[in-house]
Amino acid sequence: MQRLESAPQDFDRVLSSMCTEPHPAARQAAERFLATNPGDPETYQTVADLERDAVELLGTVTGLPEPAGYVTSGGTEANIQAVRIARNRADTDDPNVVVPTHAHFSFWKAADLLGVELRTAPARDHRADTDAMAELIDADTVLVVGVAGSTEYGYVDPIPGLAELAHDADALFHVDAAWGGFYLPFSDHRWHFGHADVDTMTIDPHKVGQAAVPAGGLLARSPELLDELAIDTPYLESTKQVTLTGTRSGAGVASAVAAMEALWPEGYREQYRRSMDNARWLADELAERGYDVVEPELPLVAADVSQPLVEKLRDRGWRVARTGADELRVVCMPHVTRSMLRSFVADLDWY
Amino acid sequence: MQRLESAPQDFDRVLSSMCTEPHPAARQAAERFLATNPGDPETYQTVADLERDAVELLGTVTGLPEPAGYVTSGGTEANIQAVRIARNRADTDDPNVVVPTHAHFSFWKAADLLGVELRTAPARDHRADTDAMAELIDADTVLVVGVAGSTEYGYVDPIPGLAELAHDADALFHVDAAWGGFYLPFSDHRWHFGHADVDTMTIDPHKVGQAAVPAGGLLARSPELLDELAIDTPYLESTKQVTLTGTRSGAGVASAVAAMEALWPEGYREQYRRSMDNARWLADELAERGYDVVEPELPLVAADVSQPLVEKLRDRGWRVARTGADELRVVCMPHVTRSMLRSFVADLDWY
Numbered sequence: 001m002q003r004l005e006s007a008p009q010d011f012d013r014v015l016s017s018m019c020t021e022p023h024p025a026a027r028q029a030a031e032r033f034l035a036t037n038p039g040d041p042e043t044y045q046t047v048a049d050l051e052r053d054a055v056e057l058l059g060t061v062t063g064l065p066e067p068a069g070y071v072t073s074g075g076t077e078a079n080i081q082a083v084r085i086a087r088n089r090a091d092t093d094d095p096n097v098v099v100p101t102h103a104h105f106s107f108w109k110a111a112d113l114l115g116v117e118l119r120t121a122p123a124r125d126h127r128a129d130t131d132a133m134a135e136l137i138d139a140d141t142v143l144v145v146g147v148a149g150s151t152e153y154g155y156v157d158p159i160p161g162l163a164e165l166a167h168d169a170d171a172l173f174h175v176d177a178a179w180g181g182f183y184l185p186f187s188d189h190r191w192h193f194g195h196a197d198v199d200t201m202t203i204d205p206h207k208v209g210q211a212a213v214p215a216g217g218l219l220a221r222s223p224e225l226l227d228e229l230a231i232d233t234p235y236l237e238s239t240k241q242v243t244l245t246g247t248r249s250g251a252g253v254a255s256a257v258a259a260m261e262a263l264w265p266e267g268y269r270e271q272y273r274r275s276m277d278n279a280r281w282l283a284d285e286l287a288e289r290g291y292d293v294v295e296p297e298l299p300l301v302a303a304d305v306s307q308p309l310v311e312k313l314r315d316r317g318w319r320v321a322r323t324g325a326d327e328l329r330v331v332c333m334p335h336v337t338r339s340m341l342r343s344f345v346a347d348l349d350w351y
Numbered sequence: 352m353q354r355l356e357s358a359p360q361d362f363d364r365v366l367s368s369m370c371t372e373p374h375p376a377a378r379q380a381a382e383r384f385l386a387t388n389p390g391d392p393e394t395y396q397t398v399a400d401l402e403r404d405a406v407e408l409l410g411t412v413t414g415l416p417e418p419a420g421y422v423t424s425g426g427t428e429a430n431i432q433a434v435r436i437a438r439n440r441a442d443t444d445d446p447n448v449v450v451p452t453h454a455h456f457s458f459w460k461a462a463d464l465l466g467v468e469l470r471t472a473p474a475r476d477h478r479a480d481t482d483a484m485a486e487l488i489d490a491d492t493v494l495v496v497g498v499a500g501s502t503e504y505g506y507v508d509p510i511p512g513l514a515e516l517a518h519d520a521d522a523l524f525h526v527d528a529a530w531g532g533f534y535l536p537f538s539d540h541r542w543h544f545g546h547a548d549v550d551t552m553t554i555d556p557h558k559v560g561q562a563a564v565p566a567g568g569l570l571a572r573s574p575e576l577l578d579e580l581a582i583d584t585p586y587l588e589s590t591k592q593v594t595l596t597g598t599r600s601g602a603g604v605a606s607a608v609a610a611m612e613a614l615w616p617e618g619y620r621e622q623y624r625r626s627m628d629n630a631r632w633l634a635d636e637l638a639e640r641g642y643d644v645v646e647p648e649l650p651l652v653a654a655d656v657s658q659p660l661v662e663k664l665r666d667r668g669w670r671v672a673r674t675g676a677d678e679l680r681v682v683c684m685p686h687v688t689r690s691m692l693r694s695f696v697a698d699l700d701w702y
Contacts, residue, residue: 003401004609008384008601016394019598021386030602031382033359034563035372039425043367043670050354073424073565074390076597084464106597109582113435113595115466152585206598212385214424214565214600231460234503234675244464246427246457247370247557249565249600250359251381258355319394324585 011335015344016321018151018179020333022255023210023267029251029258030212036250038071039243047250050257054205057260058217061185062177062201063194068223070243071205071253072216075178076106077244078202081218081229082174083110085200086143088228089172098136099145100128102152104176107145116142126150126294128157134165141171148191149180152323154279154300154331156180156189163196172199172225178216182208183298185265186272199225205256208271210263210334215252275299275332278341282330285345299332305348312351318344362686366695367672369502369530371684373606374561374618380602380609381563387601389422390594398601401608405556408611409568412536413528413552414545419574421594422556422604423567426529427457428595429553432569432580433525434461436551437494439579440523449487450496451479453503455527458496467493477501477645479508485516492522499542500531503674505651505682507531507540514547523550523576529567530682533559534649536616537623550576556607559622561614561685566603626650626683629692633681636696650683656699663702669695 011021022030033047041048051071059067072078087095096117099107103120111118119141121132128146137144144166146157159175166173177184177191181203184191192198201219205211220226229242263271279299286303287293294302305328313320321329330336330344362372373381384398392399402422410418423429438446447468450458454471462469470492472483479497488495495517497508510526517524528535528542532554535542543549552570556562571577580593614622630650637654638644645653656679664671672680681687681695 003397003404004380004383004605004612006397008397008605009387009395011386014394017388017391019386019388019391027385029355030385032355034378034381034602035362035370036360037368037370037564040368040370043365043672044360046354046357046359053354073596074598076595080595088463104597105582105584105592109592109595112439112582113464204598213388213598213602214596216598231456231463233456241456241460244427244431244460244595245424245565246455247425247555247564247567249603251385251564251602252600254355254359261355321394 012340013317014319015330015336016319017333018207018331019213020210020335022212023259023262025262026211026255026259030255033250033254037247038250038253039246039248044250047253051253054253054256057257057264058203058219061181061264062203062219063192064219064221067219068226069217069219071256072218073214073245074206074216075104075202075204076109078178078216078218079104079106079176080110080113081244082200082202083114083116083143085225085228086172087114087116090142092140092142094140095142096140097143097145098133098141100133100147100157102126102150103145103147104151126153126155128162130158130161130165133162137165137169137171141169143172143174145174145176148175148177148184148189149298151179152329153294153302154180154296154298156191156297159191160196163198167197173197174199175201178202178204179207180298182268183272186269187298193221205259206252208333209256209259211259212251212255214249215256271334275334278336278338279332281338282341301330302327309351313347316347318347363691364668365670366681366687367670368684369558369682370564371561371686373563374610374613376613377562377606377610381606384601384605388598389601389604390597390599395601398604402604405604405607408608408615409554409570412532412615413554413570414543415570415572418570419577420568420570422607423569424565424596425557425567426455426553426555427460429529429567429569430455430457430527431461431464432595433551433553434465434467434494436576436579437523438465438467441493443491443493445491446493447491448494448496449484449492451484451498451508453477453501454496454498455502477504477506479513481509481512481516484513488516488520488522492520494523494525496525496527499526499528499535499540500649502530503680504645504653505531505647505649507542507648510542511547514549518548524548525550526552529553529555530558531649533619534623537620538649544572556610557603559684560607560610562610563602563606565600566607622685626685629687629689630683632689633692652681653678660702664698667698669698
């Protein structure tokens with residue numbers, strides 16, 4: 001009981017998370033719709049309608065006028081389902097999926113689950129290298145993946161070039177914009193359905209979209225792609241289910257709609273500007289101190305701060321993560337303010 | 352916006368759902384912990400501790416003194432993961448899973464995902480038939496499944512007998528008590544880790560446990576079984592992840608703990624009595640009217656009310672479901688009161 005009464009979470013030293021505090025409208029909607037289940041749409045009709053609204057709004061964000069899709073438990077489910085669509089649609093006994101080396105670890109989870117071979121191409125300057133990707137693609141390739149806002153560096157792969165590669169090989173093309181999707185519309189990147197021949201996409205309202213967890217997003221260019229996922233549901237009033245999970249969170253769905261209605265587009269644009277400025281400011285401060293900094297492309301900063309120093313910052317309560325190359329990694333989420341970063345840099349200077 | 356402001360859900364005519372209104376303590380905990388992510392335990396430490404409490408409490412409910420496990424997105428994830436553990440642990444290229452025909456449709460989802468063959472044995476009197484199950488088991492059987500509280504009839508399979516079958520074949524044994532798990536402790540059934548050599552179990556706090564969605568449960572007799580699910584997590588502060596999803600709902604975890612702390616065991620016992628009495632009352636009322644009723648074993652009533660009549664009841668706002676055999680199916684969840692059922696029967700009489 002005691003633990004339930006303790007403070008659930010302070011965000012004032014969290015620099016490691018790709019989640020954030022939900023927008024007040026998103027929190028309110030999550031609380032209102034807590035006892036609903038979009039997994040049973042005939043029983044819970046209001047939230048089922050809201051899910052259609054959520055998918056429409058996600059289509060608006062990603063340049064897809066008639067989107068198919070649903071609100072997932074998160075980016076991992078959406079990535080797994082994209083691999084599953086491609087595997088089920090293809091006609092091969094030995095399917096493989098080609099990803100850049102910086103793809104999210106959920107693709108390894110998907111490979112284990114789905115029994116597909118994962119082929120990883122080395123990156124160049126933290127972005128997918130089209131030539132290296134092309135070398136791995138063959139007749140058994142069912143899916144090519146591009147990342148729009150990588151987990152480790154926030155970098156954007158050359159999406160139009162990768163889409164071409166995929167379709168030349170008759171494979172599907174998936175974009176993982178789980179984290180980046182609500183920052184990218186305000187950047188110059190070419191990343192979405194309107195920019196390239198993208199088949200499926202992951203974009204998570206519960207990250208930069210400022211919805212409450214769990215609200216991930218899977219989008220597909222056409223409903224036929226989702227049909228690859230359909231399982232019969234004998235006892236529900238509805239008869240087919242394409243989602244990975246069964247019972248699902250109405251709180252997540254409602255809060256996704258509430259966040260997008262409150263923030264799209266001007267609120268998100270303003271957030272992008274503020275977070276990008278913060279990232280550039282932190283990158284400059286770290287560079288001035290002699291650290292090797294990966295120039296931020298989206299609001300995420302990586303720098304070669306030594307592990308012993310990172311441990312000391314953790315002891316002072318900072319939640320910071322690291323890249324695979326053991327760099328310090330700071331994710332500039334909406335809750336990360338300039339004053340938090342000033343205080344972080346002051347602690348860094350103190351050691 | 353309008354839709355967000357409409358009433359999220361009335362439960363006063365919902366007889367079809369296996370979810371219910373969360374207990375007030377569960378709702379409060381869900382709201383407090385809305386912005387936490389147990390999928391990132393080093394960043395969100397309080398909720399990670401709460402998840403350990405949840406697993407301990409689930410162990411208490413299911414006769415497992417040192418439980419391994421975690422809070423899943425729901426029963427589907429838990430069932431998928433049980434199949435995945437068995438598949439990954441076994442040494443066969445052609446794995447199969449033996450389930451009774453009334454197993455939940457999530458096992459079909461698991462079979463598609465995981466590339467295992469699903470073998471379904473006919474039931475006898477709505478329960479798994481041990482002989483029929485035995486006939487399907489062979490050297491490639493990696494998992495045998497028993498259901499403790501079936502989705503369609505609420506019946507309980509002969510768990511100890513099925514456990515023996517499984518272990519004689521060196522397969523794992525999984526019990527799906529997703530719905531029944533919080534009613535069964537107060538019945539005479541033999542269904543849990545203390546009654547038989549069960550390896551893994553699904554038991555969902557967000558159903559009869561009265562937690563908020565999403566709070567399912569996967570339990571395992573030993574942590575080594577969960578290791579079969581481990582995937583490296585390069586960028587998190589923790590380094591391994593066994594869950595199917597990545598980011599997860601802290602609201603679900605906290606509300607599971609709150610519900611179990613508030614209700615175990617006396618509150619759940621009282622709920623079992625009330626719901627079982629309601630089910631028996633409804634079964635009697637329907638039988639008196641000449642319907643063929645499946646005698647309820649747990650608080651779930653099925654009866655051969657004709658489909659046109661069921662459609663009329665739906666038109667009057669009743670949310671009712673059907674079995675695979677097209678029977679009317681009424682799930683006596685905690686929100687289903689005697690007066691709701693009286694009003695339902697009155698509507699039935701009206702037609």
